[in-house]
Amino acid sequence: MEEKLIEFIKDEFLDDPDIVIDIDTKLISGGMIDSFSLVSLQTFIEAEFGKKIPAPRITAQSFDTVRQMVQVINQF
C-alpha cells in the first residue's frame, strides 16, 4: 500500500523525478503537495484499495505523511 501511494504521489503531484520521498516525508507541511491534492488522493485510494475515506478524516494533519495515510486507510 505504501509503495503504491508513494508512486501515485510522485506521478501525480511531484514533477521533479529527483525528489525522493519515503513514508515519513512531510508532504503537506513540507510544501510538496497542497491540501487540494487530497481530493485526488481520496479518489485514488477508493479506486486502488476499494476504501472510501470520508472527507473529515482526510485533513492536512491526518494525511501529511504516507504512514499517516495508511493508518487512516486501515481504519476503514
Place this chain on the structure above:
Amino acid sequence: MISIKFFGLIILLLVPYWLIPKQKIRNVVLGIVSLFYIYTLDANALWVVVALSSFSYLMGILIGKNPNQKIPHIAGVLGVLGALIVFKYLGFLEATLSSLSGLIGAFPRFNIKDIILPLGISYIVFKHISYLTDIKWGLVKPGRFGDFLLYSSLFTIFVAGPIERFERFKPQAEQHRIPFCWTNIDYGFMRIVFGMFKKLVIADWIGYFTAPIWQNPHQYGVWMGLIALLGYSLQIYFDFAGYSDIAIGTSRLFGFKIMENFANPYLAPSISQFWRRWHISLSDWIRDYLFFPLSGFSTKKMWVMFFVPVIAMALCGLWHGAAWHFILWGVWHGIGLSAYQIWNSIKRKNKQLAKATKANWYYYLAVLTNFSFVTLGWWWFR
C-alpha cells in the same frame, strides 16, 4: 450575545450546573436553559430548533440503520436544507426571479414578507447536515435525543457558532460526569475577557472611527476609502474572533471543549491557508460536505481547479446572507483559491521558482499579498 441576559444566565446556572452529579441530568438542564434563552430572543426560532432537531434525530436513526441506502440521507439533508431555503432564501429567490422579467410569469408568487428568518437557522442547518452525513459515513452514531437537542441548541454557540461537529460533542456529553476543574473555569473566563476586548474595544472602536467614511464615501477620497476597507477588514476579524472567544469560553465554563474558529488568519501566506485559519468550523464544513463531494463529480482539471472552488465558495458566500454581494464575495475567494492551485502547479514545474518561494522575503510578500486580497474581498461582503 453580549448582553446582561446571556451573562446573567451563565452566572445563575454555573453553580447549580456543577452541583448536579450526573452529566446526563446536567445536559437536560443546560438544554432547557438553552431553549429558554432561544425563546427569549426569538420565539419562532425555538419551534424551528425543536422541529428540526426532532426531524434530524429521527432521520439520523433511519440512516444509522441503513447506512448503505442513499434515500434516508438524501431525504434528511433535503429536509433540513428545505427549511433553510424556505426561511432564508425564498425572498431572495423571488426577488431574483422578479428581476428576470421574462421568467416571472412562469413562477408562483409567495407572500415572502410574512416569512421571518428564525435566529441561528444557518448554523443549525449546517450542524444537522454534518450530523446526518457523518452518520452515513459511519463516523458517528446517533446518541440520546437530549444530547442531540443540546448540541443543536447550546446557547453559548447558538447565535454565532462555531459550527461544532456532533462527533466531537457527543463523547463529551456522554461522559458519566465531566469533572469539575478550576482550570476550565479560569480558561473560560480568560477567553471571555479576551473576546470582550476584541469585540468591544478593538472592533467597535475601529467601527466607530471608520463609520463616517462608510456613511459618506463620496466626501472622502480613494485613499480614505482604502483605509476604511482596511479598518473593516480588522473590524470584522476582531468582531467575529471576539464572538468565537466568548462562545468557546462560556462553553468551557460548563466543561465543553468547542473547536477553535480562528488561528491568526491574516498571517496566512496563501488563500488556501487563510481558509484553514478563518472561520475554521465553516471552512472545514465547506471542505468536507461541499468541496470533496463536488470534486467527485468529475476528474477534469477545469472542473476541479476552477469550478469546484468557485461554486463551493459562492455557496459559502450565500450562507452568509441571501444577497448577490455575498455570492460575489464567495466567487472572489473561489477565484483566489483556483489561482492559488494554478500557481502551485506552475511552481512544481519550475525548480528555480520553487526555490525562490522558500526565501523569507517571499513568505512576507505572500502574507501581504494574501492580506490585501482578502481585504479587497471585504468590499463585496460589506
